[in-house]
Amino acid sequence: MSEKQYNFDEKFIFSPAARKRLAVVGIIGIIITIIGVILIMNSESGHETSEQALRSTNADTSALLASSDPGTFAAGMSEEPIEGESHGSPTWLKRLYVSLWQNNIFFTGLAVIGVFFVAVQYAAQAGWSAGFKRVPEAMGYWLPVAGIIAVGLFFIAGKDIFHWTHTDLYVIGGPNFDPVINAKKGFFFWPADEHPGFPVFWFARMIIFFSVWYWFFIQIRKWSLREDVEGGSKPYFKMRSLSAIFLVVFAVTSSIAAWDWVMSIDTHWFSTMFGWYVFSSWWVAGLALITLIVVILKDEGLLSVVNANHLHDLGKFVFGFSIFWMYIWFSQYLLIYFANIPEESIYFIERISTHYKPVFYLNLILNFVFPFLLFMTRESKRHRIFLKIVAIIVLVGHWFDFYLMITPGTMQYDGGFGFIEIGVTMIFIAMFFYVVLTNLAKVPLIAKNHPLLEESLHHEI
Amino acid sequence: MEIDKYYTVGIYDDDEVVLEAVKKLRAEGVKIFEVYSPFAVHGLDHALGYKRTRLPISAFLFGMTGTILALTMMFYMMGVDWPMNIGGKNFVALPPFIPVTFEMTILLSAFGMVGTFMVVADLKPFKKPRLFDPRCTHDKHVVAIDLAVNKLSKEEINKLFDETGASEIHDKNF
Numbered sequence: 001m002s003e004k005q006y007n008f009d010e011k012f013i014f015s016p017a018a019r020k021r022l023a024v025v026g027i028i029g030i031i032i033t034i035i036g037v038i039l040i041m042n043s044e045s046g047h048e049t050s051e052q053a054l055r056s057t058n059a060d061t062s063a064l065l066a067s068s069d070p071g072t073f074a075a076g077m078s079e080e081p082i083e084g085e086s087h088g089s090p091t092w093l094k095r096l097y098v099s100l101w102q103n104n105i106f107f108t109g110l111a112v113i114g115v116f117f118v119a120v121q122y123a124a125q126a127g128w129s130a131g132f133k134r135v136p137e138a139m140g141y142w143l144p145v146a147g148i149i150a151v152g153l154f155f156i157a158g159k160d161i162f163h164w165t166h167t168d169l170y171v172i173g174g175p176n177f178d179p180v181i182n183a184k185k186g187f188f189f190w191p192a193d194e195h196p197g198f199p200v201f202w203f204a205r206m207i208i209f210f211s212v213w214y215w216f217f218i219q220i221r222k223w224s225l226r227e228d229v230e231g232g233s234k235p236y237f238k239m240r241s242l243s244a245i246f247l248v249v250f251a252v253t254s255s256i257a258a259w260d261w262v263m264s265i266d267t268h269w270f271s272t273m274f275g276w277y278v279f280s281s282w283w284v285a286g287l288a289l290i291t292l293i294v295v296i297l298k299d300e301g302l303l304s305v306v307n308a309n310h311l312h313d314l315g316k317f318v319f320g321f322s323i324f325w326m327y328i329w330f331s332q333y334l335l336i337y338f339a340n341i342p343e344e345s346i347y348f349i350e351r352i353s354t355h356y357k358p359v360f361y362l363n364l365i366l367n368f369v370f371p372f373l374l375f376m377t378r379e380s381k382r383h384r385i386f387l388k389i390v391a392i393i394v395l396v397g398h399w400f401d402f403y404l405m406i407t408p409g410t411m412q413y414d415g416g417f418g419f420i421e422i423g424v425t426m427i428f429i430a431m432f433f434y435v436v437l438t439n440l441a442k443v444p445l446i447a448k449n450h451p452l453l454e455e456s457l458h459h460e461i
Numbered sequence: 462m463e464i465d466k467y468y469t470v471g472i473y474d475d476d477e478v479v480l481e482a483v484k485k486l487r488a489e490g491v492k493i494f495e496v497y498s499p500f501a502v503h504g505l506d507h508a509l510g511y512k513r514t515r516l517p518i519s520a521f522l523f524g525m526t527g528t529i530l531a532l533t534m535m536f537y538m539m540g541v542d543w544p545m546n547i548g549g550k551n552f553v554a555l556p557p558f559i560p561v562t563f564e565m566t567i568l569l570s571a572f573g574m575v576g577t578f579m580v581v582a583d584l585k586p587f588k589k590p591r592l593f594d595p596r597c598t599h600d601k602h603v604v605a606i607d608l609a610v611n612k613l614s615k616e617e618i619n620k621l622f623d624e625t626g627a628s629e630i631h632d633k634n635f
Contacts, residue, residue, distance in 0.1 A: 330559065333556070334556055334557070334559070334560070337556050338548055338550070338556075338557065340548065340549070378513075378517075458503070460503055460504070
C-alpha cells in the first residue's frame with residue numbers, strides 16, 4: 001500500500017559457486033550410476049537361478065498376468081508374463097535406458113510446462129504473474145536438449161524401451177506374431193504399412209512436437225525480450241495471439257505425445273484418460289518447480305516484486321492441481337476397476353500385485369495426501385519454507401508417477417529403485433538446472449515493460 | 462416501529478479519500494459500524510481492522526459431516542440393509558463409494574457455508590434491509606457509525622467526517 005521501491009533492473013547471477021554445486025551433483029550422479037551398474041552386473045552372474053526363484057515366488061501373479069494378456073494368449077507365446085520380451089540388452093543396460101527415458105519424459109514435461117504457463121497467463125491476460133514470468137520462460141530452454149536426448153535415446157534404446165519396435169511382431173504366421181499390436185501398426189509405421197521397419201509416423205510426430213513447441217517458445221521469448229527494449233503494447237498483443245495458438249496446439253500435441261512416449265510402452269493397453277493424466281502430472285510438477293525456483297530466488301534476496309500474495313497464488317495452483325491430478329487418476333482407476341476388462345485391468349495388476357506396490361501407494365501419498373493436508377490452510381501457502389517443502393514433495397512424487405508409468409511396462413520383474421535411478425536423476429537435475437539457470441541469468445529478472453507489471457505490484461488477495 | 466438505533470452517516474465521493482478517512486477515524490478511537498462501497502476498495506478491510514473470516518472452519522466441519530454421512534449411508538445400504546451385486550464387486554467396496562462421498566462432501570460444505578454466512582450476516586428472509594444510503598450501490602462510499610457504542614458525541618464524529626473530506630453528513634435512525 002505504501003510506495004515501495006522496487007529494483008526493476010535486478011539480475012540473477014549464476015555464481016561460480018552455484019555452478020560448482022551443480023557440477024558436484026552431476027558428478028556424484030555419474031558415480032552413483034556407475035556403482036549401480038557395477039552392482040547389477042555382478043549380481044547378474046548366477047542371475048538365471050535367482051530370477052527363476054523370483055519368478056516362482058510371483059507365480060500367482062505371473063499366471064494371472066499371462067492369462068489376462070490377450071496378445072500372448074492369441075499368439076500362444078511362452079510364459080513371458082507381460083507384453084515385453086527378453087531382449088539382447090542385459091538388465092543393467094536396459095535399466096539404465098529406461099531410467100534415462102523416464103527422466104527425459106519428466107524433464108521434457110517441466111520444460112514445456114514453462115512455455116505452457118506463460119501461454120496460459122497471456123491468453124488469460126493475467127497480471128499477477130508478470131513479476132516472475134522470466135522463471136517459466138527460462139525453463140523452456142531445456143526443450144531442444146530434451147528433444148536431442150529423446151531422438152538419441154530412441155535410436156540407441158528404442159528396442160529396449162518400446163516393445164512395438166520389434167518387427168517380428170508383425171509377421172503374420174510368425175512365431176512372435178501379435179494380432180493386437182499388428183492392428184495398431186499404422187499408428188507407428190504409417191505409411192510403411194506392409195513391411196514395418198522404421199516407425200516413420202511415430203518418429204515424425206516426435207520431431208514435429210519438439211520443433212513446434214520449441215518454435216512457439218522462441219517466438220514468445222523473442223517478443224518478450226523485444227518488449228524490454230521497445231516497450232509499448234505491440235509485443236504484448238503479439239505474445240497473446242501466439243499464446244492462444246500455442247494452447248490449442250499443445251492441447252492436441254501433449255495428448256498424442258503422452259500416447260507415443262508413455263502409453264505405447266504398454267502396447268496392448270490403452271486408456272482414454274491417458275493424455276490428460278500425463279498432462280496433469282506434468283502441469284502440477286511444472287507449477288511446483290516454478291514455485292520452488294521463485295521461492296529460492298526470494299531467499300537469495302531477488303524478485304522484490306513478488307510478495308506473499310503472489311506466493312499464495314502459486315501455492316493455490318499447486319494445491320488445486322494436486323487435487324486435479326488425483327481426480328484424473330481416480331477417473332482412470334475407477335472405470336478400469338469397474339469394467340474389469342482383462343486387457344485394461346492388467347495395467348493396475350502389474351502395479352499393485354507386484355513389487356511395485358509400495359511405489360503405487362507412495363505415489364498417491366506424495367502427490368495427493370501431502371499437498372492436500374499441508375496446503376489446506378491459508379498461512380501455509382504464504383510462507384516460503386512450507387512452499388519449498390511441498391514443492392519438493394510434489395516434484396519427487398511426480399517423478400515417481402512417471403517411474404510408475406514407464407518402469408513396470410519395460411522392466412517387469414527386473415525393475416527396481418536403486419543407485420541407477422537415483423544417479424541418472426541427479427545427472428538430469430544438474431543438466432536441467434544448468435541450462436535453466438544459465439538462461440535465467442542472461443536477461444534482467446523482471447520484465448520492466450510488461451504492461452501488467454503495475455497490476456502485479458498491487459496484487460492482493 | 463420504534464427507533465432504537467441511532468447512526469451518523471458520512472458520505473464520501475472517492476475511494477482513496479474514504480480509505481484515509483477510515484484510518485483517521487479509527488486512529489481517533491471511533492468505532493465504525495460498516496463501510497458500504499460500490500466496488501471493492503483495496504486495503505479497506507485491513508484499514509477497518511477486520512479479523513479473517515472463520516468461514517473456512519465451518520466449511521471444513523460441514524464437509525466432514527458430508528463425508529461421514531455419505532460413507533455411513535452407503536455402508537449401511539450396501540453392507541447391511543440391502544446388499545446388491547453390482548458388476549461382481551464386493552458389497553462394501555471403497556472405490557465406487559468415492560464419487561458419492563465426494564459429491565456429498567461438496568454439497569454439504571457449500572450449503573453449510575451459505576447457511577452459516579446468512580446466519581452470521583443476519584440475512585434472513587423478509588428482513589427489512591437497513592439501507593443507509595441507496596447511492597452506495599452507485600457512486601458513493603458510505604461510512605456508518607453506531608452512536609450507541611461510541612464514546613465520542615455525534616458532533617465530534619461529524620466534525621471528524623468534515624475534516625476527512627466527507628461530501629455529506631446525515632443522521633440515520635432505524
